Amino acid sequence: MSIIVDNISYTYEIGTGFEKQALKNVKCVINDGDFIGLIGHTGSGKSTFIQHLNGLVKATSGTIYFNGMDIYDKDFDMKMLRSKVGLVFQYPEHQLFETDIFKDVCFGPKNLGLPKMEVELRAFEALRLVGLDENLYYQSPFDLSGGQKRRVAIAGVLAMRPDVLILDEPTAGLDPKGRDEILDSIKDLKEKTGITVILVSHSMEDVAKYVNRIMVMNDGVLMYDDTPKHIFAGYRELEQIGLAAPQVTYIMNDLKNAGFAVDVNAITVEEA
């Protein structure tokens, strides 16, 4: 699996007087197995960007290649793309609606037209991956805790067996316990399946511990795209000997100016 984002820009409400350019010449390559943290404060373009990756929003200019195929080509199979690039929206629990959890998770694969046995197999597999207690499978999703509901919603997308799982602010509105529960379960399913994960967050601290790549969006621009180590480690090490390198200081200042509370000491940096 590979996604090449080739210089995309996107403007909302073109020609209305309410025009808003939400993405500006974004270029990047998303590779198989990446675990990406997409960071940026509210309004920086994160949601707009991820909706391009599964074709929900069409770039105003530029294009995207999925496994080498131009997704805007008239012969391109958008339905395939939507099943391969799974998107878990913000507050996904609002989209739970079936009478029991198992039925809810079956909904997506059932809609793909798969045989009943395959649908159920996928639902069990997905619920196991998010670590939900088996005793809960046939209960109403509405009786669950916030963190549990969200794991059911993630299972619903995983049941489509996507190559890429994108989660938009998966910890929004959860208490610290729910937040850890979700992040740990994402880390766990990532380790078990090797699936490519894009974790969208406005909190650097939330994602830096988990991901192997950080993309920083600021005002529609992909400002940084690097390993957490490169973004933080240089600064921390050089600062300790009183020599914060100018280049790294610029990065930290950029991040602070973009509204991030950056606490370099809170970031764990793995050894090379």
Ligand code: ADP
């Ligand atoms: P983020 O996910 O980082 O909060 P968004 O992608 O939602 O950012 O928004 C990027 C910019 O596009 C913001 O200025 C936002 O106000 C604007 N925007 C988002 N959705 C719409 C829309 N449906 N119509 C007009 N402007 C929008």
